[in-house]
Amino acid sequence: MSGKVTNKAILSSSIFSINLVTYPTNHSVMQHIDPVQQGRYYKLNFVLIKPKAGGVFKCSKCIINLFNRIYLFRPDKYDHSVSKIESGKRVLLSFALNL
Template sequence: MRWFYSTRQYLTTAFRWQKGRQGTGYDKMLLLTASWPVRFDSYLIRYPEGAEIPPHTDPVAVGRHYRLNIVLKASHAGGEFVCATPLFATRRIKLFRPDACEHSVTRVVGGSRYVLSLGWVLKKSAA
């Protein structure tokens, strides 16, 4: 995951639809990102009919990666988020560790799906 954006990079990529990095049909729009004091990003994710995300993890070099996904619009069928060990989950809200838990989204079959996704990395505490 790329966390650091210069002001110029941010202005040229924010609020524009881009293809998702999994290459499986979803689109993402960067809303806000920062690298200090806590590294975070926020995206609007659009899953048109036929889009899906295969099982994967999102490793980070240092720290613990957290992600909060809020389903703004569910598809008529499919488009289900799959994660064996979420930290918190309801029908529309998913909080999980994408670096520690394999996760995926099933194929969207009916309509489209929109998700607000907020991610952040916390440094590991000294033991």
């Protein structure tokens, strides 16, 4: 049984946003790069709830990876993905900055 991803915008502007994102069981994010019109795009993700199984974040180059829970990376330059969540859910607080 798979549900929908919920993406709740806490703050949103043209250069900075904060979102609370919940990924349900059976969800995955295929490898991709986030295109931006111009500038440099940074994401700082805090994994608040880790799935019981699966849901592993992969990035071809992280600026910071602390305890596989806090990630700072350039989604506009480096491939990133999340493996299938086998059990439980993945909840993140995501800060995005486009300079």
